[in-house]
Each structure stands twice: as structure tokens, then as C-alpha cells.
Amino acid sequence: MNNDSRSSVISSRNRGAFEIALLYFLTGGLWILFSDRLAAQIAPNQAVLTTISIYKGWGFVFVTALGLYWLIRRNSNGRKQTEEALRKSQAQLHLFIEQAPLSIAMFDRHMNYLAASQRWVADYGRGYTDLIGHNHYEIHPDVPDYWKDVHQKGLAGIAMKNDDDLWTQADGSRQWLRWAVNPWTQENGKIGGIIISAEDITQRKEAEESLRKSEERLNGIIVSAMDAIISVDAEQIVVLFNAAAEKMFGYTASEAIGGPLERFIPERFRNVYRAHISNFGKTGVTNRAMNALGVILGQRASGEEFPIETSISQIEIEGKKLYTVILRDITERKRAEEELKRSNAELEQFAYVASHDLQEPLRAVAGMVQLLQQRYQGRLDERADEYIGHAVDASTRMQNLINDLLEYSRVARFGKPLAETDLESCLKNSLTNLQVSIQESNAQITHEPLPVVGADAAQLTQVLQNLIGNAIKFRGESPLHIHIGAKKIEQAWQFEVRDNGIGIEPNYFERIFLVFQRLHTRREYPGTGIGLSLCKKIIERHGGRIWVESQLGQGSIFYFTIPKR
Numbered sequence: 001m002n003n004d005s006r007s008s009v010i011s012s013r014n015r016g017a018f019e020i021a022l023l024y025f026l027t028g029g030l031w032i033l034f035s036d037r038l039a040a041q042i043a044p045n046q047a048v049l050t051t052i053s054i055y056k057g058w059g060f061v062f063v064t065a066l067g068l069y070w071l072i073r074r075n076s077n078g079r080k081q082t083e084e085a086l087r088k089s090q091a092q093l094h095l096f097i098e099q100a101p102l103s104i105a106m107f108d109r110h111m112n113y114l115a116a117s118q119r120w121v122a123d124y125g126r127g128y129t130d131l132i133g134h135n136h137y138e139i140h141p142d143v144p145d146y147w148k149d150v151h152q153k154g155l156a157g158i159a160m161k162n163d164d165d166l167w168t169q170a171d172g173s174r175q176w177l178r179w180a181v182n183p184w185t186q187e188n189g190k191i192g193g194i195i196i197s198a199e200d201i202t203q204r205k206e207a208e209e210s211l212r213k214s215e216e217r218l219n220g221i222i223v224s225a226m227d228a229i230i231s232v233d234a235e236q237i238v239v240l241f242n243a244a245a246e247k248m249f250g251y252t253a254s255e256a257i258g259g260p261l262e263r264f265i266p267e268r269f270r271n272v273y274r275a276h277i278s279n280f281g282k283t284g285v286t287n288r289a290m291n292a293l294g295v296i297l298g299q300r301a302s303g304e305e306f307p308i309e310t311s312i313s314q315i316e317i318e319g320k321k322l323y324t325v326i327l328r329d330i331t332e333r334k335r336a337e338e339e340l341k342r343s344n345a346e347l348e349q350f351a352y353v354a355s356h357d358l359q360e361p362l363r364a365v366a367g368m369v370q371l372l373q374q375r376y377q378g379r380l381d382e383r384a385d386e387y388i389g390h391a392v393d394a395s396t397r398m399q400n401l402i403n404d405l406l407e408y409s410r411v412a413r414f415g416k417p418l419a420e421t422d423l424e425s426c427l428k429n430s431l432t433n434l435q436v437s438i439q440e441s442n443a444q445i446t447h448e449p450l451p452v453v454g455a456d457a458a459q460l461t462q463v464l465q466n467l468i469g470n471a472i473k474f475r476g477e478s479p480l481h482i483h484i485g486a487k488k489i490e491q492a493w494q495f496e497v498r499d500n501g502i503g504i505e506p507n508y509f510e511r512i513f514l515v516f517q518r519l520h521t522r523r524e525y526p527g528t529g530i531g532l533s534l535c536k537k538i539i540e541r542h543g544g545r546i547w548v549e550s551q552l553g554q555g556s557i558f559y560f561t562i563p564k565r
Helices: 003-044 046-099 120-126 144-155 201-225 245-251 267-283 331-376 382-413 424-433 435-443 456-474 531-541
Strands: 104-107 114-116 158-168 174-185 190-202 228-233 239-241 296-299 305-317 320-329 419-422 442-446 451-454 481-488 494-497 546-551 555-563
Touching: 104 120, 120 190, 120 320, 144 158, 144 174, 144 190, 158 435, 174 201, 228 245, 245 296, 245 320, 267 296, 267 305, 267 320, 320 435, 320 555, 331 382, 419 424, 419 456, 424 435, 424 456, 435 456, 451 456, 451 555, 456 481, 456 494, 456 531, 531 555
Parallel strands: 442 481
Antiparallel strands: 104 114, 104 190, 158 174, 174 190, 228 239, 228 320, 296 305, 305 320, 419 451, 481 494, 494 555, 546 555
């Protein structure tokens, strides 16, 4: 029963008693005042006055009784209405408690159940379907003293609550609760018992704990990462700066956080990099891989500039953009690349000079050996003819090797600038160069429409000629079919040369691209073993890559890419 209902009943009773007393006082006073004066005026003698006084008394009784009846009837109806409203209020209270989505229970001063929600019955009923009238401590004999003390404080009029209380049950299981205990009062104003509400927040607490541990792990990864990690907001203000970033740029986290990202970028590039990040935010792409923007420059606290690779990601948290940049200092790698480039240039120079300078003496040796063969073959014994034949073959192979080595060294040194090149034209030229081989092998060659790319036309003609020539050379017993295809990928064109030849074992996929590496003897298949190496060098000069997929006896597919320009 709520306080408003109890106050309504008490007020109704007090008002009824007051109205009866007031009616009695007014009726009696008015009757005496007016009836005595009226009787004295109309009574002719004392006898008539006495008679009138008798009727006056009975009239007072009648009028008073009639007024009392009317008041009692009105108050009785009002009390019934009030009691009915009180009964409905109590029924609504019990219905509210029973249907409440939380665990709610109402107890008297002895902790007997007066009402309980269905959720309470399910959570704490311990098999009881109706708790009304049962004692809480009988159902829960294992209630800890802590909870008994809370109950007693509530019965003493102290409202209590706890937003995250860990409760260990008798079976050892643990449960996180958010609870409140409030006393309720009777009509007389005394405490009639307590109302307990409880909510199981175990799942929420476990989720919060998992999130906390996840954040700790993430923070540990960020702190211990070898690469610099910097996070900025939509205005490109630094909000995270890990230890590797401190080491890389020479700023402490406290110095960096709250400052602009452009502090770590050379001034001449700041507008460009700022635009890169803003444009990335508009793309909707969640992340961009390391080195997708190429090598960029960073600036240390000392003012020193250094090359870095970077990847960037974006995430939206509570409607706010957050960009995270991972940076890697590639100073040592660039230095090594420059050293390797210099070394390769020197090696190419040596190969060119050596192969070029060996041409003349080798040509002289080969010419002399061939003269010996022409003049003395058949005039000496068979062993002499054999030796001369070996010398001629060896000098010829040596000439071929030197010519191939010279061609290999010329790829970078004498390659033409990359320009718009029609691959259809390159394919046509390569097929013209291979016309005799194609006719002898009865090869069927098909191709898809080929695009225009930025390339050295002569070198791509060489690549197609080598790959198609290899397909003809290493054909099987079945009629040879060769197909050349092309398709667009992310930032490049991907080409393929497919055949149904003898195939290649997987463990040789890398070896075949090395200089002078052969999988077969010269008697089986002639050649120096430099063709695929030459293709690899040409494709790498164009910024692409080349690889093979094959099954022994099923044919091969050579793929290569040319970046879009």
C-alpha cells in the first residue's frame, strides 16, 4: 500500500467525524435560537408553549437524525470508493512487481514474501513457483550475514544500494549484482517491511573485463611494437604516440600528444601528406597497405630527414574519425638498396666489358678451330676428328653464352625509355621472328585483345618471343596449343602465356629464372639457359614481376605484370 492511498483513508475518516460534529452543533444552535423565539410569538398561553416545546424537541431529534443519516451514507460511499481505489492500487502494485523485468520482491518485517516478480521467482525461487507467504530465510538458509545485515538496515528505515556487488553463492559460483533495498511504510507510518530489487549484471561485467584485458593486450602490443604507431583525430592532432615513435622521431609522448602530425613531416611535403590523409578518409577504405603511397620522408626532432614506409587505417568511434599510421624507418634498407644498385651496376659493367672484350679472341679461336675441321677432317685418325669436333662445339657454345651475357647486361644499360606500347604489335613481331619454329611444330597460337602499356617495345617483344619460344621448345606429344591472355588487376596489367607442353616440377619454379640454369641436357633441348633470366630482368625493369604455375605433363602458365602508368 502506498502512502497516498493510506493518507486518503485517514483523511476521509477525520473529515467524516468533523462533519458530524459540525452538523450537530449548527442544527442544535439554529434550532434552539429560532424555535424558542418563534414559539414565544405564536403560543397564546403556557400550555400551548409546553406542547410546542415537546414537538420542538422531537423535531430537533428528527432533523438531526436525518442529517446524520445523510452524512453517514455519504461518508460510507466515499469510504467504499477509497477502499476500492486502495484495493486496486494494491493489485496494481502486486501486478507491477510480478511483471517487472527485473528481480523484485516485497517482504514484511519478518522477511515473509508479500509479492515477487516472475524474474525473482526464476532467479531466486529455488524451485518454488509461488513464494507468497514463505519466509526468505527458509528458502535461502545459506544467506550470508552480509545480506542479513543489509535486510536489517532496510527494516530500520535505511535505503541502501550497490551498482556492482560480487556475490559468491553456496555452490561457489560468482554473480555480479546491481541491487537496491528500500523500506515501505504502513498506514500508521511505521515500517512494514522492505522491497528488494536486483539485476544480474554478470555478463556485462564479464564483457567489461574482457574489454579491459583486450585493451591491455592492445596497449602492450602498441607499446612494445618495433614500428612507430601514431594515431590522430580528424584534425590530424596526435592522440597516441608509442615508444617506437618516440625513438624514431626524438619526441616524448607527452611532447607529441596534442600536437599536429605535420610536426614529423618536412615542411615542403606537409600540404601533400595532409591531403593524402584527408582523401583517404573520404574513400571509405578501412586500411591501406604498407608502402601503398611509396616511400615518404619523415623529420626527426633534430631536423634530420629520413625515408619511411607507412600504412594507414581509419575507424569511426562515436561519430569521430580516428586515423592510425604505422611507420617504419627504412634508412638502412635504402642504404643497402643503393649499395646493391651500385654493385649491380658495376657487375653489369664488368659483364658487358668482359663479354664484349672476349668476343674478338673467342671469334679468332672459333675461326681457327673451324679451319682445322674443314682442312684436316678425315685426313687424321678418328680420335683427332673427334677432338676437333668437340673444340668446334665448345667454341660455338662459348660464343652463344657470351652473346647472351652481353644481351643480359644491356637490359638496363641500353634499354629505351618506357613509352606507350601496343602489345598487339609486340606479339605480332615476336610471332614473325618465330615463324619457322611455329611452322615446324604445327603450333596453334591464340590470343585475347592486348592493351597498350607503358613499356620498352623491343624488350617486351623479347619477353613474348622467349616465352612462346620456350613453349614451342618444351612441347609434348599432343598437338601444341599456346594462348596469350591479359586482364586488369588493381594497379597493373597481368599477362599470361599458357601452353600444354611437358610442364615443370614445382621445386624448380624459382630455379628456372636464374642465369644459365637448365633442367635438361643440351642434347635434349638446346640453349644456354638465359632466356627466362632475361625475361625476369626485363619485367623487373618495368616494375612488374614474373612467375610460373605448372604441373608436370600438363603444361605451364607463365604470368607477368606491367604496372599501369
